[in-house]
Structures are given as C-alpha cells and as structure tokens.
Amino acid sequence: MSVDINFMVGGEAGQGVQSVGFILAKSFARGGYYVFADQDYESRIRGGHNFFRVRVKDTRVEAIAEPVDILLALNKESIDLHQGELAKGGIILFDGEKIEDISGDGNFFSVPLERLAEEKAGNKLMANTTALGAALGLVGYDFELLDKVLREHFGAGEIGENNIKAAKAGYEYTRENFKRDFDYRLSPISDTKRMLLNGHEAVALGAIAAGCKFMAGYPMTPSTSIMEYMAAKAKDFDLVVLQSEDEIAAINMIIGAGYAGVRAMTATSGSGFCLMVEGLGLAGITETPIVIVDGQRPGPATGLPTRTEQSDLEFALHASHGEFPRAVLAPATIEDAFWLTIKAFNLAEKYQLPVIVLTDQHLASSYSTVGGFDLSNVTIDRGILFSPEEAGEEYKRHRITKSGVSPRAFPGQKGAQVATDADEHDEAGHLIEDAETRTQMVQKRMCKLIDLKKEIAPPQLYGPRKAETILIGWGSTCGAIREAVDILGQEKASVNLLHLSELWPFPAEVVAEALSNARTSCVIENNATGQLAHLIRAETGKEVSGKILKYDGRPFTPAYIVREVKKEGC
Amino acid sequence: MSVDINFMVGGEAGQGVQSVGFILAKSFARGGYYVFADQDYESRIRGGHNFFRVRVKDTRVEAIAEPVDILLALNKESIDLHQGELAKGGIILFDGEKIEDISGDGNFFSVPLERLAEEKAGNKLMANTTALGAALGLVGYDFELLDKVLREHFGAGEIGENNIKAAKAGYEYTRENFKRDFDYRLSPISDTKRMLLNGHEAVALGAIAAGCKFMAGYPMTPSTSIMEYMAAKAKDFDLVVLQSEDEIAAINMIIGAGYAGVRAMTATSGSGFCLMVEGLGLAGITETPIVIVDGQRPGPATGLPTRTEQSDLEFALHASHGEFPRAVLAPATIEDAFWLTIKAFNLAEKYQLPVIVLTDQHLASSYSTVGGFDLSNVTIDRGILFSPEEAGEEYKRHRITKSGVSPRAFPGQKGAQVATDADEHDEAGHLIEDAETRTQMVQKRMCKLIDLKKEIAPPQLYGPRKAETILIGWGSTCGAIREAVDILGQEKASVNLLHLSELWPFPAEVVAEALSNARTSCVIENNATGQLAHLIRAETGKEVSGKILKYDGRPFTPAYIVREVKKEGC
Amino acid sequence: MVAMTDYAGSKLAWCPGCGNFGILSAVNKALVELNIEPHRVLMVSGIGQAGKLPHYTRCNILNMLHGRTLPAAAGAKIANPELIVIAVGGDGDGYGEGGNHFIHAMRRNHDITYLVHNNQVYGLTKGQASPTSDLGFVTKTTLRGATMPLNPLALAIACDASFVGRGFAGDVEHLANLIKMGITHKGFAFIDVLQPCVIFNRKNTYNWYRERVYKLEEETNYDPSNKAAAFNKAQEWGEQIPIGIIYRKQRPTFEEQLPALDKGPLVKQKIEIGRIEELLDEFL
Amino acid sequence: MVAMTDYAGSKLAWCPGCGNFGILSAVNKALVELNIEPHRVLMVSGIGQAGKLPHYTRCNILNMLHGRTLPAAAGAKIANPELIVIAVGGDGDGYGEGGNHFIHAMRRNHDITYLVHNNQVYGLTKGQASPTSDLGFVTKTTLRGATMPLNPLALAIACDASFVGRGFAGDVEHLANLIKMGITHKGFAFIDVLQPCVIFNRKNTYNWYRERVYKLEEETNYDPSNKAAAFNKAQEWGEQIPIGIIYRKQRPTFEEQLPALDKGPLVKQKIEIGRIEELLDEFL
C-alpha cells in the first residue's frame, strides 16, 4: 500500500502555523518520506487566517493535493473554512475545550491542547506544539524524530525542552485516547537523508554556490527570504548583503559591483522589479553581468502581497526601453531553482548581460524533499577575461568581436582603462553621436543572442512521447501539471506536458515541433491573459487551442488541472 | 512645374541653426507653401554639429527628402559633412571670408556673412540671419514675409530690427551678386494660412484642448518641449505645470490628480518611462485615468539622447508587473498627434485606465504645415460619472458592472466615500485577501478591453486597395513610407501601406486581412528587432516576409525606403 | 456636529497592542474635534502597516504604492485644494522608499499634513531594519546591527519644512492636539510619530519611549521658530526625546502660488475648447 | 610620479567658459598631487554636463544613469575597496533624481568622494530649474520663478555626512585642495561645487559667486567639527557664501564594518564551491 497523506495546519497569524507545519514536514522527511508543503498566509502579522499544507508520500512528490486527510485546527475558523476540503473519513484535530459548537463533516478528535500545554510545558502558547505532537501521535509516528527536530528548531535550552514536553503531551494524549478510533499508521520508512528546503532557499544556495559575493536588495515578499538567508550566511561565506534605501539603489549597486568584477545579484517582486527596469537597460548597454530574481506575486501594483501568480513573464521579456539581449529563466522545481540560479550567473558573465530569474510566491515558500545537490556538477564560467599584463594591447571594454562578447577587464588593473557609458559609446566606452558606431554597437550587443540561444536547454517532454493533447507550462506549476499528466495517463487519456523553465532566448523550434505533434494543446498558467501562449504565438506563429488560467493568487493542484483539462475537452 | 526644394542649415550648437531653419520654414509656410522640416542635433549646448532640413513643396509634404538643394553652411564642417548629400547642381551658401580651402562637389556661393552682419547690424553673431536672408535672396523670395517672421521671432525692439538688417544685407547681396548664376525662383504662391508646428507642440495643444489641467514632468529630451509649452500657457489657460523631483513623483502626482477628478498627464522619454512603470500598474489597479507620453529615443539607457527610435513599443505594451488593460497610441503625423492626444484623454476617462502615447524624437521636433484643427470636432467624453445627490445609493468606487466600468465619483462630495487601493480590493475599494473577489476584480478590469477595442480606429490602407506587397509601419514613419509608396507606385511597383497609429488593443482582424491580401509583406520600423512584426505575429499568427529596420538614431527618408524595398525584393 | 462614529472604518488587521491604534484614535479625535466631515478629508497612504490606517476611518482613501504617498497627496491637493489632505505612511515607506519625495515635498511646501508612523522597523514585511532603526539594531537583514539612522526631524528642518512635529502613539491626547495643529497649519505639516511595534521592535517599546519622551510645550523657553535651536533639539535622542512642535515657520504654500487656482479648484473648472483657437492662431 | 598628462582624456564637449573646466582641472590636479595613478581611480558619474567629466580624464569610468551615481559608486567600492572611487554629477542628477541615494549614502558613510557640479540649473536639457535654483529663478518650466531651493549642505549635515565641503569652480587651487582632503578622508566626502553655467544661468555667474564667496579656513574661529555651528554656517547664502570644509566628523565607514572584506577585496576572493556542502547539510 502506498502512502499519500495530506496534513493541514490552520490558524491565525501569530499562532505558529508556519513552525508547526515546517516541523511536521521535517519530521516526515527525516523518516525517509518524500514531502511537499506549501503555505497560505495573509498580509498581516497577527490574526486573519493562515494555513500550511504538508503532503507526505513514499514516492516523489512535487505538488500539493486537494483533499485534506488530517486538519490540525488551531482555531475555529480553520474548521469552518476547511471542513469542506476534507477527504472522506478525514480527521479534524482540535481543542474541544476552546472550540465549541462543532458540527458538519469530519471525524472530530478533540485534544485539550491549551490545557496540556499549560500543564506539561507551563505555557499555553505552546498549544500549537501540542497539536503537532497530537497529530504525530494519531498516526503513531516515531516520537524520537520529532524530539530531534524540535530540539534543533527551538534550541537545546528551556524553550526547546518545554516544546518537547508540550509535544509529548499531545502525542501521548492521542496515542492513549484514539488508539481504537484511528488505526492508520505512518512509521519512518528509511534513513535516507534528503534535504527539505523551499524555493528561495534553493535560489540563495545557488547564488552562494555560484560565487555571488554581493547581494543588494530591498525587502519585498516573497523575495525577502533570499536576502535574509544570504545575510545569515554573510559572515561565514564572505558575502556582503546590503539592504538598500530602495530597489533603484539595489540594482544600481549591483551594476557597480558587477562592473567592478564581482558576481552580484538582487531579489525583489513585481513592484520592485518595476523600479529596476531602467537599471536593467543600463546593464544591457554597459554589458554588465547582473542577476535579478523577480519573485512573482499577483499584481498589478501591490496586488495580493503574500500570494502567487505568474504574470510578469512578458514584462520581464520586454522590460526597459530600447533593445538589448537578456536571458529569462523560470525554475520549475525547487531543485531547478538551485541549478538555474547558478546558470544565471554563468550566462550573465559569459554573455555580459542581465539575467532575470522568475520565481513566484508558490515556489518561494513551498518546501520539498530534494535528494541533494551534487556540487561536482557546479561549474563557474566567468567568460572571457582580459588581463592587461598578458594581452599587452590597448584595452577596449566594448571591443567588437564576432561573438559580440568583449573580453572583460576589471577596474584597478594597470594598463587597462575600463570605461563604459549609459550613452551609446564606441569600443573604448566613450560616448558617440555617429550613426555607424551606433549601428555597429547595436549589432554587437544583439548578436550575442546567437550563442546565448544555444545555451538554452530545450524544454522537456513529460509523459508519453506522443500524445493527442499537449499541455504546456512554465515555471513553478511543473509539479502540479506533471502529476495531472500522471493521473490523466492512468485514466487512459493521451496527454503529455512540455514544460519550459528557460524562456529566453525562446526555444521556438522545439516548442513548434511539439505543438505540431499534438492534436490539441493547452497552456496552463497562473495568470489571466495566457502570457506563454502569447509568446508562443509570437515566436512560432502557432496558436494553442486551450488555456487553463488561474489568477486568484492560489497555486494549481493536480486535481484542479485534471478537472479543467477534462472540462476544456482538450 | 511643381516645387520640391530642400534646404539644409548646418552649423555648430550655439550658431542658431535651429532658429534659422525655423524662420526659413515659417517664411515659406506664410507664402502658401507646404513645408516639412526636421532637426538633427547632438547632446551638447555649444560646438559639435547640428543641422536643420527644410523641405518646401507646393503640395502636401510629410517627410524629409534626401538630396539637398541648398546648403546654408554656417561653418566648414557643414560643408565637409553634407557635400555628399547635395543634389546635382546643388548649392552651398557659405562665408568665403571665414571658410577657406573649399573644394569638391557643389556650386559654391560665397557671401561675406560675418562682415555683412557686422557692418549692417553691428553684430557679427547675426551672421546666421544674414545667411537666412541670403538664401531667400537667392531664390528671390518675398522679403516682406521674412521681415514679418523675423519681427515676430525676435520682437519689435532693437534685436528684431538688427536681425532684419542682417537678413536684408544677405538678401540683397545674393540678389545683386548671383542674379545671373542662379535663376531658380520661389515666390509666395498663396495666402492660405496654415499652421506650422512640431509634433510635441501638437501633443501639448491636444492636451490643452482635451481639458488637461495638470501636467507633472521631469525634463527629458525629446519630451521637455511638451512641459515647456504647457508651462508657457499655464497662466492663461489655468493649467498647473509642475516640474517634479523625478519621474516617479511625476506619475504619482498625476495619479493623485486623476483620482481627484482632473485630467492629468506626464511626458517623458524611455528612461523616465522606466521609472513610471510601477505607477502605470497602480493606475491600472486603481482604475485611475492618466495619460503618459513616451517620446522615444534610441536606447537602452541614456542611448542617443537627441535622436530618434521606435523601440519602446513592446515595453509600452507590457510595462509593469501583473495584468491590466491599457491603450497604446502612436501618432503617425503631426496632425494625428493633436487628435490622438485628445483621444487619449477620452479613452483614459471613459475606461478609467492609463493611456500611453508613443511619440519619438523625429515626430517631436519635426515641423510641418497643417491645415488647422477644426475644434468643432473635439469631443470631451469623461465617461460615467456618479453624483451622490442623484444616485442616492451607497457609493462603491469599483462597483462591478457588465462593461467593467464603474461610475466615477470624485473625493470631496458628500455621500460618497471614494476609496481605492494599490492592493487588490473589493467593490468599495478596501483591501481583500479572498480568491473570489480577486478573480472578479481581475475580470472586471480586463473586460474593459472588449469595449475599448471597439474604439480603436482601424489602420488605414494607403495606396492601391490591393497590392502585391504590403508595407506596414507605425507611428512617425508614416509620411516617409507614404511617399515611398507614391514613388514606387509611379515606378509601377504594386505596393501599398498599412499604417498603424492605434496599437493597443491591437486591431488584429484588419491587419490579418490586409496581410492575407498581399503576396509579400514588410514592416518598416525604426528599431533593431522588428517589434511590430513580433506583435503582429503574436496577435495574428502571421509572419511578415520582410523587415526594413533602422536603428542608427536617424529617421527614414522616402528614398531610403524605396531603395530598401527594392533590395529586399519585397 | 461630527462624531467619532462618523469615522468608524473597516475591520482592523493590526496586532493587538500595536502603537497604530493610538495613532488612529488620535487622527479621528483630531478630525472630530476640528468638526471636519469625513467627505472633506482625503487620506493618502503608502504600503505597510501604517498605510492601512485610512481603511479604518471613513474618509476618502487613496492607498498608494509603497513610498509614493506624498506625490499623490500633492497631486490631489493641487487638483482640489478644498480637500483636507492627510498623507500617512511608515518609516520605511516615507524615509526609505519615499525619501526623495519627502525632502522635495517639504521644500515645495504643499499644503498637506504628513504623518509618519515611525516604529523604527519594517512591520509588514516582518522586521527588517528601517532607516530610523537605532544604530546597532539587529534584524534578519542587519545581523551585525543597523547602520547610522536617518534623523527625520533634522532632515525636515534642513529642508525648511514649515511645520515639524513629533508625537507619541502612547499619548493620544497630545498627539491628537499635534495633528490638529498640523491640519490647521497652512503648508506642509510633518509629524513623526513614535510608534511601538510590539512584534518586531523589542527595543523601542512603550516603556522605552515613555521613559524618555518629554513635551516641548512644557519647556518654557523653547522657541520653535528658531531654526538653529530646532536643529539642535532635533539631535536629542537616547536619554531624552522631545515631542511636540520642533519647528514652525510661515511661508507661502505651493498651492497658493498657482495662478490657475485663483478661479477655484481645478476639478471644478470647465473645459473651454473655444479658447484654444487663440493658441492655434499663434502657429499661423 | 604621476603627471597631468597621465590624466588627459577625450575631446571636451562643454561650452567655452563653462565652470566645469575649472572643476576638471582641480580634479586632475588633486589626483596628480596625491600621486595617484589613473588605473587606481574609478570615476562614477551621472547624466548631465557634469556627468561627462570622467571621459575627459583617463581613469576608469562608469558613466551611469541620470541620478544613479551613488549606488553604483557604493557597489563598486564594496566590490573593490582598493579603488579610489569618485562620484561626479550635477545638481539635478544628485539632488533631484538622485536625492534619495544622496541622503542614504551619507548616512551609511561609504568611503567615496562625491563632487556635485552645482550650477543651479539643468544644463544638458537646456535650462530648466534645478533643486538648487535660487528662489524665484525664472526658467521655461518655472515661469513664475523657482520654488524654495534645497540646501544640500544643510541636508548633508542633517544626515551626519562625515565630510561636507563647498568649493568654487572659479578657484581651482582652493578646490583642488578641498578635493584632496575629500579623497584622503576616510568616509563619505561630499563636496558641492559652485559652478557657473555661462549659458543657462545668467544669475549665478562667476562674478556673482566671486563677490560672495569667502574661505572658511580664513575665519580663525570656525570649527568644522561643531555640528550646530556647521548647520548655521550652511544657512549662509546671498551676501556671503562660505567655501571650504563646513563639517567634518570621523565615524566608521560602511566598508570597514563588513567582515567579508577582512580577507581583502571581494573581487580578489576565490569562489570555493566545496564549502557550500556545510550549508546543504543544514537542510538535511
């Protein structure tokens, strides 16, 4: 029998939903399970309603699933809001001494959470940890694993000890009281070590692995986490992380650092990215390598600050006035986020241009178990460097070459004046007015796209090599669509998936061919206009036959996609 | 015999090239001629090389032409640089006492400009006015007309009088000395009054006519002229013109004013527009009417500050994160600039969204004779307004309606709380977190595109209704392409033009049909990537067969287009 | 008569105990005591916890982008000077993202009131350092402590803001009074409000502030019209923190220097197309 | 020994008589007198007439966007603190478009020198008012006269800039000296330079400045370490305009507080992939 069980922790902001959810996920990961977890929270610090879903499987999992098997309701609202999402026979674990008037669907398992926390840990605020213990007790999980995770999370001191007591109380309560009512068991299955991390942790790790030494940014959900992770590691890894006065400063700071020869990045979300687009063009004309992470969220403007969307694709492709080459990558999975971030730095330096990494709130804050990153696969390619001692020739920062790439020197080296300009300039970097030089310089820059395009990995087909219907997605929706393809395949539908995570330069040929092979096609996008569909048509002339679009700020689930694919009849 | 004669005034910045050229153009316009004039100048205040071309015809003219008939060379460099552009038998008018070592092509007519200016006007700096007089003397034009224009330009005082003396000296000199060498005559042909104005004056006039009462902007070539024109009229026309600290302030100021119920605009160029894109999205989500003029110039970044390009099209279409409706207009001619600016304000208020007007340096600073604007054709459509006294119901700024347009109330009215938010909000304008409201609000906003699209005038065909080759252009290139079509037509080529000046929502059906009717098609764009071609493919699936692209910062001439069309074989 | 109930707005989303509640009370109290009907007031706010304030009242609301309150407030005031325009934002919003607008709006002296909820931290984004975080303040982005803070009052005086005040969210009475003076002041009235954030700022707490604040009104020989004295006063931080009016100077507002407004608010002026003819003629 | 010829750059595009020539001479003179080789210098400039200066020297050049000199200068300095970083821009560039960076760069105290060519007008865009245009200065965008100017020195002192000076383009000797002190100063050295624009500013001419400027060094009892005195001094404008060092204070630079730089410039540090293993393990 295979395991696939969904936990949901619900409560208000400030009740510790996030840490309960995370510890739950971590405990299962430690027991050899595959885990995928996502977070849903409001743009407020206390109150409101948040939830954290943890899906536990004994095989690879890359998406959340719909019916909830066990709901840990830290308040009444969580019951009211999520009762309807329960699987048949689904369980609601709640504090019957605090929450009254319970009715409706679900097997209600009441645990005196606050009282136990108060009694055993001397702090009723630890009721959430008690709930955590209760949940694990219910499925008979190994308490030792939880004990360890709690110790790591809360520290070895008193707080840690008390949390363990609180958890233990809940654990024992459910073991004793509900043994007979609930006999589903989840035991650790192996001691395989897998990492549990979220998408923005993966980006930050990728950046550090790529040798990024300078990060400047301005806080903005969901990308603040990248800056915070890197700041935490700054001392140990010789990074500089600077919280700037605004996003304009951030991008111009990394341009200064990139020009000076250091791998540099910034991370923001749509609003902040808007403020960076003039700098983006500056990186374009000065041929300065920089990496920008745009963690997308629903727009326009402030939109829904803590939710997810994929609506900055066309903006990222065309942002900034004038024309210059750029690369746009959109990690499909948490693993991808690590590798594509490294690739972003390599492309930026090799082709001396800005690279945009499009993530989104869903990818940023979802956790998944990852086998590990084989660091021997990490390559650092800084592109062609010029060293004045060896070259012995006059240095020209923007020398015209066949590939369009000019050898880079860094300021500070004797024998090389490194000059560049936001104005159109000559090879030496001085501003010009004449038509010929202008034309040459535009061509020099644009022709970098030829080689750059060869670096783009072709999008991969998932599912059968040939199918009647091809689904097309990009970025963070990958896991959900793949699972939908699996489900549809089991139902004997002829469906496959072409998923793009390297979007610009656009792999037009592969996409066109894949489209030709299918009878119907359908994009699946977390936006309202079908931006990938528009791009596909612009680049291949082909119109997809269907669009499954979602723009309510919530991520896709496999089941949602399956339903929509059936409905669309594609 | 038809008249078609090209003057060019060349000299360095500070020598008065601009005023000589303008007065020349004005004098001919006053004599009943059609005039088209353009300017070429560097990004500096003194020195370098500038020129001003004035084409004079007895029939409608909307583009510059290539060979120069009469070159007024205010310095030696002008001869060196432009000798090669002279028509057969073309004339160079210069000061032989200052410029020596003359050789090469051209009929050299030396006039002691500085000496005459010194002798007759007591100021050798007026040599440029002397050159002006000399040029008009050469073609035997009516001095009275020049006299009047000079008086208007320099005022009735001493400076005016001296300029007239300087001009007179030049006029008489050429009349006396070159009567026999040059017998081409240009006399006033009628006293039909035509306006002579440039593209940004037309935009500013359009804005004032449309009832724009507030303009905020930050200086940026080529759009500063709009702000300066409006500032000059502020007192008389009850406008407020505010030079802000930066472009971010400018757009947010007009959002404040637009929200408060006043027609408001800003004007900038690419760099400044970059800084406005976050505000653009804010206007989108708050449904605030605003008009933004982006006077394009070569990018990226600072690029070529005083030159022309059409490279912000795709950026304008996709600028700002998230999705919201907008309109993008790109005046094709100076007349168009007036009417489309008015339309921009009407669309902005009727659909409560941002409207972007794309001009460029070429349109902005080229002058042309215009028959006049029939003000009885001006309509002011402020869209649906809500008046609390009459409506007697609770006011909701973002009420969901079938058309997506909610009646507008302005703050300050008793009985209507006017609330809106950069965050996603409910009908009343208060921020929300739930999926349903979000979905409804996105749909409400996006569905405005349905009616908005109906407002877009279909692009007009120029030339034969059916032709083998269809040329496709947008914005300021219209005049040059039309003339190219005429020339090709005379040469019996089967060519016509589909020219777009209302670009978004995109008139896909008309474009698709026009493309279907032709064997080959070719876009003509002042950019390097063929942005319109990309847009056409995205919107119609059709790929144009050719692209004539120019990105050296200089405008197209009809002859250039003719040559390229023949070369491309399209 | 306007009453507090006239200003009751939508459900609050601040944390229990947050200093913002005090500011909200003070704002409403000031408006009620000045007997200003809600529809005459426009509140323009930024993004952040502070920026939510207008939604909790019942006046007109323009909730802007992060950092962009002041330009929009100025634009709206120019469009309709009859509106009482109050701009509201956080310290990150106003002194970080919006710093440039801040100094220029003061210089131009728009006739608006500007309240900055200065909790010395980024609240809504969960606790990063703000431009006013105390030197050495440790956050997730400043693990080795925040750099030298900005001194908003000194900055305002350097920009010759025509009204510079500081209030404390823990003293609603005093703050309401200050806001009343700000609203009735002709010109840019800037009020920095010390606002405890009970979640992310465990240093500058109610107690911390309470132990330090003292009222300038009670200092007999303090003269807020003396710029030099005001600048010195603005340097006080640490043991002693002055609240009240730090600096005040009468100078022409931006709006009163606009001839276009002589005929009344722009929003009420008719669009007269006919008169454009004059302009067209100039091009003949 | 470094000589003036080492700094000779490309053809100049300023107007004859422009104050920028004096500034250029002073910059080169300062660098030569400090015996700094051009390759050790990075000049970061904005867009405007002032922004062209670096092209007329021979050091490394990063000519940025309008208003964005300071962030890039800071980024480059952090990447390679061995560079002598000089930021150059106009008054519009630095106090208008770049105002926010200005106040925050001073607050953080990056170890760079910042020269503002203050011609009190927008030169390159042909004569609009700038944030420092004198009150009432008439331009095509301010037909009724410019609004209250910004006082950059007062602003700098309010931000506790660690070195605040003013020079005059008409006194190359004095200016070169000031620049030398700025370059050798550890921390943010801000120098506002009075720069006649002979084309668009017919008010603040060489003569106008000459009649007014006086050297603070010659005032025996002026103490630039006294903040209050400096603030008062910064108010002087009109009849008497002080030049020289207005304010100076030693405080830690941003860069020296970065532990990552202890091992040398970032640009020279190796990328050690191996060590990442430690980080990955934390997620197990």
Ligand SMILES: Cc1ncc(C[n+]2csc(CCOP(=O)(O)OP(=O)(O)O)c2C)c(N)n1
């Ligand atoms: C352009 C932009 N950058 C960043 C953000 C994210 N953001 C939202 S609120 C905030 C800071 C809040 O701090 P503050 O202004 O002090 O307000 P508080 O929450 O403390 O009241 C930030 C950085 C944004 N919405 N827009």
Ligand SMILES: Cc1ncc(C[n+]2csc(CCOP(=O)(O)OP(=O)(O)O)c2C)c(N)n1
């Ligand atoms: C974002 C942006 N806005 C506007 C401009 C246009 N612009 C170029 S230089 C300049 C102002 C120049 O004034 P200042 O900085 O004082 O320099 P100066 O020419 O007087 O030395 C402006 C507004 C620009 N290049 N970029």
Ligand code: SF4
């Ligand atoms: S996080 Fe701080 S500022 Fe925000 S509501 Fe809570 S207590 Fe107030």
Ligand code: SF4
């Ligand atoms: S316009 Fe003024 S600032 Fe610019 S170069 Fe000429 S004199 Fe100098």
Ligand SMILES: [Mg+2]
């Ligand atoms: Mg704050």
Ligand SMILES: [Mg+2]
């Ligand atoms: Mg200037």
